[in-house]
Amino acid sequence: MDEFALIDRFFASRVADSMHDREDVRVGIGDDAAVTHIDSGSELVIATDTLVEGTHFIAGTPAHALGHRCLAVNLSDIAAMGAEPLWCTLALTLPEGSADWVDRFSVGLLTLANAHDVALIGGDTTRGPLSVTVTMHGRVAPGAAVLRDGAAPGQGIYVTGRVGGAAAGLALVQGANDDMTLLQSDLVRRFLYPVPRVAEGRALSGLASAMIDVSDGLNVDLSRLLRASGVGAELSIESLPIDAKTVERFGRVRAIDFALSGGDDYELCFTVPAEAEERLRRAASTWSCEISRIGETVSGSDIAWREHGRAFSVSDSSFRHFEQEAP
Amino acid sequence: MDEFALIDRFFASRVADSMHDREDVRVGIGDDAAVTHIDSGSELVIATDTLVEGTHFIAGTPAHALGHRCLAVNLSDIAAMGAEPLWCTLALTLPEGSADWVDRFSVGLLTLANAHDVALIGGDTTRGPLSVTVTMHGRVAPGAAVLRDGAAPGQGIYVTGRVGGAAAGLALVQGANDDMTLLQSDLVRRFLYPVPRVAEGRALSGLASAMIDVSDGLNVDLSRLLRASGVGAELSIESLPIDAKTVERFGRVRAIDFALSGGDDYELCFTVPAEAEERLRRAASTWSCEISRIGETVSGSDIAWREHGRAFSVSDSSFRHFEQEAP
Numbered sequence: 001m002d003e004f005a006l007i008d009r010f011f012a013s014r015v016a017d018s019m020h021d022r023e024d025v026r027v028g029i030g031d032d033a034a035v036t037h038i039d040s041g042s043e044l045v046i047a048t049d050t051l052v053e054g055t056h057f058i059a060g061t062p063a064h065a066l067g068h069r070c071l072a073v074n075l076s077d078i079a080a081m082g083a084e085p086l087w088c089t090l091a092l093t094l095p096e097g098s099a100d101w102v103d104r105f106s107v108g109l110l111t112l113a114n115a116h117d118v119a120l121i122g123g124d125t126t127r128g129p130l131s132v133t134v135t136m137h138g139r140v141a142p143g144a145a146v147l148r149d150g151a152a153p154g155q156g157i158y159v160t161g162r163v164g165g166a167a168a169g170l171a172l173v174q175g176a177n178d179d180m181t182l183l184q185s186d187l188v189r190r191f192l193y194p195v196p197r198v199a200e201g202r203a204l205s206g207l208a209s210a211m212i213d214v215s216d217g218l219n220v221d222l223s224r225l226l227r228a229s230g231v232g233a234e235l236s237i238e239s240l241p242i243d244a245k246t247v248e249r250f251g252r253v254r255a256i257d258f259a260l261s262g263g264d265d266y267e268l269c270f271t272v273p274a275e276a277e278e279r280l281r282r283a284a285s286t287w288s289c290e291i292s293r294i295g296e297t298v299s300g301s302d303i304a305w306r307e308h309g310r311a312f313s314v315s316d317s318s319f320r321h322f323e324q325e326a327p
Numbered sequence: 328m329d330e331f332a333l334i335d336r337f338f339a340s341r342v343a344d345s346m347h348d349r350e351d352v353r354v355g356i357g358d359d360a361a362v363t364h365i366d367s368g369s370e371l372v373i374a375t376d377t378l379v380e381g382t383h384f385i386a387g388t389p390a391h392a393l394g395h396r397c398l399a400v401n402l403s404d405i406a407a408m409g410a411e412p413l414w415c416t417l418a419l420t421l422p423e424g425s426a427d428w429v430d431r432f433s434v435g436l437l438t439l440a441n442a443h444d445v446a447l448i449g450g451d452t453t454r455g456p457l458s459v460t461v462t463m464h465g466r467v468a469p470g471a472a473v474l475r476d477g478a479a480p481g482q483g484i485y486v487t488g489r490v491g492g493a494a495a496g497l498a499l500v501q502g503a504n505d506d507m508t509l510l511q512s513d514l515v516r517r518f519l520y521p522v523p524r525v526a527e528g529r530a531l532s533g534l535a536s537a538m539i540d541v542s543d544g545l546n547v548d549l550s551r552l553l554r555a556s557g558v559g560a561e562l563s564i565e566s567l568p569i570d571a572k573t574v575e576r577f578g579r580v581r582a583i584d585f586a587l588s589g590g591d592d593y594e595l596c597f598t599v600p601a602e603a604e605e606r607l608r609r610a611a612s613t614w615s616c617e618i619s620r621i622g623e624t625v626s627g628s629d630i631a632w633r634e635h636g637r638a639f640s641v642s643d644s645s646f647r648h649f650e651q652e653a654p
Contacts, residue, residue, distance in 0.1 A: 026370060027474060030555075032407040032540060033374035033465075035472045040367025043353060046448060047360035048416040048462060052455030080359040089375040091418070091460040121373060128379030129456040133418040135375060138360075145362045147354060213359060228357075 004125045007102050011090070014110060015120045024086065025119050034121035036087055042139035047077035053130040058173065063101045065192040066132065067108025073215065074136035075116060075196035076266040080213035082146040082205030083138035085116050085198060090123035091133040116198055144205045151210035151229035151271040153299045158280070160197050160267045161289040163218050164255055165190040165243040167262020171250070186245055194266040200287055201268055207280050208270035219260040219314050222269050223303060229271075235295030237307035260305075260314050271297055331452045334429050338417070341437060342447045351413065352446050361448035363414055369466035374404035380457040385500065390428045392519040393459065394435025400542065401463035402443060402523035403593040407540035409473040409532030410465035412443050412525060417450035418460040443525055471532045478537035478556035478598040480626045485607070487524050487594045488616040490545050491582055492517040492570040494589020498577070513572055521593040527614055528595055534607050535597035546587045546641050549596050550630055556598075562622030564634035587632075587641050598624055 012029040027035035038044055051070050053059055071088065078085045090109070094102075113120055118136070169191025172182050182188055197213075204211060212225045218240075226233055237256060246255040267289075272280050277293075284291045305312040339356040354362035365371055378397050380386055398415065405412045417436070421429075440447055445463070496518030499509050509515055524540075531538060539552045545567075553560055564583060573582040594616075599607050604620075611618045632639040 027472065031474050031476075032404040032538075033372045033410070033463075033472075035408070035467070036371045036373065037469075038365060038371060044363045044365060044371070045360045046363065046414070046416060046462075046464070048418050048449060048451050048460075050418040050420055050451045050453050050460070052420055052453050055454050077359040081362070083360070087373070089373060089462055091375050091377040091462075093377060093379055093458060122375060124375050124377045124460070126377050126379050126382055128382050128458060131420060131455060131458055133375075133377070133451070133460040135373075135416055135418075135462040136360075137373070140362070142364070145354065145360075147358050149358075211359075 004127070007125045008123070010102065011106060011120065011123065014106060022119050025121055028119065028121045029123065034087070034089070036121060038139055041141065043142050043145065045078055045081045045083040045138040045140055045145060046135065047074050048133060048135040049073045049077065050131060050133040062192070063104035064108035067105040068112050068193055070132040070134045071109050071112045071118070072194045072196045072266060074134045075112070075198055076194070076213040076215065078136050078138040079196050079198045079201030080146070080211050080268055081138070081140065082144060082201050082208070082211065083140040084202055085118045085136055085138040087119045087121045087137045088113065089135045090120060092123065092125045093128040093131040094125065095128070095130055140205060146205055146208050146211040146270070148210055148212050148225045148228035151225060151231050151297050152273070153231050153297050155209055155271040155273050155297045156277050156293050157222070157233060157235065157269070157271055157295045157297060158291050158293050159214065159218065159241060159269045160200055160291055161265070162241045162243045163214060163265045163267055164246050164259030164262050166194060166264035167258040168243065168246040168250055168255070170264065187249065191264060194264060196266055197268045197289065200289065203283055203287070204268065204270055207272055207276050207283065209273055211268055211270040214265040214267045214269055215263055217261045217263045218265070218269060225269065225271070226297070226303060227301070229297070231297040232300040232302040233295050233297050233304070235303070235305045237305055237312050239292055239294045241290065241292040257315065331454070334452045335450070337429065338433060338447065338450065341433060349446050352448055355446065355448045356450065361414070361416070363448060365466055368468065370469050370472065372405055372408045372410040372465040372467055372472060373462065374401050375460060375462040376400045376404065377458060377460040389519070390431035391435035394432040395439050395520055397459040397461045398436050398439045398445070399521045399523045399593060401461045402439070402445070402525055403521070403540040403542065405463050405465040406523050406525045406528030407473070407538050407595055408465070408467065409471060409528050409535070409538065410467040411529055412445045412463055412465040414446045414448045414464045415440065416462045417447060419450065419452045420455040420458040421452065422455070422457055467532060473532055473535050473538040473597070475537055475539050475552045475555035478552065478558050478624050479600070480558050480624050482536055482598040482600050482624045483604050483620050484549070484560060484562065484596070484598055484622045484624060485618050485620050486541070486545065486568060486596045487527055487618055488592070489568045489570045490541060490592045490594055491573050491586030491589050493521060493591035494585040495570065495573040495577055495582070497591065514576065518591060521591060523593055524595045524616065527616065530610055530614070531595065531597055534599055534603050534610065536600055538595055538597035541592045541594045541596055542590055544588045544590045545592070545596060552596065552598070553624070553630060554628070556624070558624040559627040559629040560622050560624050560631070562630070562632045564632055564639050566619055566621045568617065568619040584642065
């Protein structure tokens with residue numbers, strides 16, 4: 001048996017433990033394909049995201065963090081639809097099959113999967129430059145998926161948690177050289193271990209009129225939502241939930257830049273009709289993260305950021321992962 | 328809009344044309360995730376396969392052939408479950424976004440997708456070393472998926488079509504140097520454009536007791552089926568459907584080696600209980616490919632190939648794609 005068959009068997013045995021009471025997974029890892037069941041009252045939600053070394057993460061990223069991250073970014077997509085995650089497949093391309101690396105990667109991935117009751121149902125392990133593609137499946141009640149195009153003028157614009165911390169963490173990593181103590185900092189942890197807002201996303205189905213997750217930067221992702229909905233927005237810099245640790249380390253101006261144009265936050269950005277905002281506040285009071293009302297949708301297509309009433313210009317150089325640094 | 332956003336838009340516009348009458352696809356390309364519907368009388372079948380340049384295909388493989396191939400290998404997995412293909416996602420990693428390359432790739436992929444009524448519902452395009460991961464979704468009636476573990480002693484062992492031609496085509500490509508006329512040969516075409524046995528696979532649900540597709544070589548893949556089922560086999564070299572053009576070009580001995588240990592045929596290998604063999608023959612008489620009965624399952628775990636009654640030793644060096652040539 002070659003090393004890749006061993007890796008597949010390794011995943012299969014780890015996963016088997018968590019499969020005992022999964023009636024929705026009829027056939028998991030090990031056949032030509034997986035077989036699953038979804039109840040007739042649900043629609044299926046399917047997302048796929050690839051992480052490539054040198055583009056989405058730097059060489060030497062801890063295997064545990066990468067295992068967490070490849071699942072987290074896909075969970076975030078499912079969350080942004082207001083859906084409940086169910087199953088995933090893993091396509092892992094490895095330059096060499098170091099057992100220790102795969103062990104740590106799988107712990108990172110499966111720990112997060114188990115936390116969200118997500119079953120790893122299949123995959124493909126191949127040799128090549130390091131890259132991971134996860135396809136995540138979830139469910140929603142028919143018609144309940146929250147799309148990008150549902151916002152109308154006069155609705156509140158919200159974001160979960162705090163934005164910019166991941167980009168600040170990345171900046172620390174890139175400037176760290178060999179200072180490994182930095183890897184322990186909260187900001188770097190925020191970059192390495194994004195927290196997908198799965199429970200919050202599900203709770204927002206029925207509340208939010210449109211939703212997107214913040215992967216490429218708040219301004220870019222919000223602009224996508226607004227364009228898809230055919231509305232503009234008036235937004236307030238002072239309402240931005242910037243991160244206190246980022247301000248402390250980089251100053252307020254740079255923290256705002258990270259918040260607007262950085263990426264990898266994996267917070268949810270969404271719109272809520274005026275009549276549902278009180279219901280949102282009550283729901284969010286029980287969440288593990290705060291929410292911030294950063295502005296309102298308006299007719300037209302203009303997106304206007306203001307700081308204390310004065311126009312604020314956002315750099316349109318959106319965060320492009322590591323493309324500048326890529327070989 | 329950056330080049331990758333342009334590629335996504337390019338796929339979305341091409342795909343939109345074929346989506347008009349797809350009630351099962353509620354949301355396709357363009358949101359955080361796709362939303363689909365599957366009727367309550369079906370189970371969902373999910374397969375994923377990655378093709379990496381240098382491992383699964385050589386540098387310079389025509390973009391059209393690669394687009395065809397990445398879909399074909401996944402359709403073959405769905406076929407090997409006896410399922411009907413429905414939707415796919417595409418994760419495409421590209422070193423640079425040449426519009427012409429993407430155009431030819433998309434034509435190769437979408438032509439095959441349309442032929443099988445498969446909807447491209449989502450994906451992710453990123454920068455990095457050339458690699459393609461497709462995740463394919465299909466459906467079967469509850470309990471009707473044909474697994475690898477259903478064979479019992481005394482059952483016929485069959486294979487669709489002819490085996491070894493793809494490996495012969497690969498050998499031609501590898502020895503071709505700059506002789507581009509070779510790319511027109513039937514054998515090279517067989518390697519570049521595998522034909523997934525989708526209709527045959529569906530017809531085999533209810534007939535075959537176990538099934539697998541031949542991706543790594545007939546002997547290796549059949550051994551997987553036999554091991555999963557806990558049976559052995561007696562097999563006949565003279566019943567092997569080797570390819571006439573392969574014999575003509577490489578001689579009979581090498582043609583048999585290609586047939587047993589070559590890969591990339593994407594034929595179906597399956598077992599059928601004795602009482603269903605007549606029904607199989609009647610069904611197969613209408614198929615576009617032949618079937619061959621190459622042996623029988625037996626008790627135990629021995630896999631014995633015989634040629635005119637004498638033991639025939641199969642090299643256990645299974646086909647490992649291009650790993651030897653990979654950087």
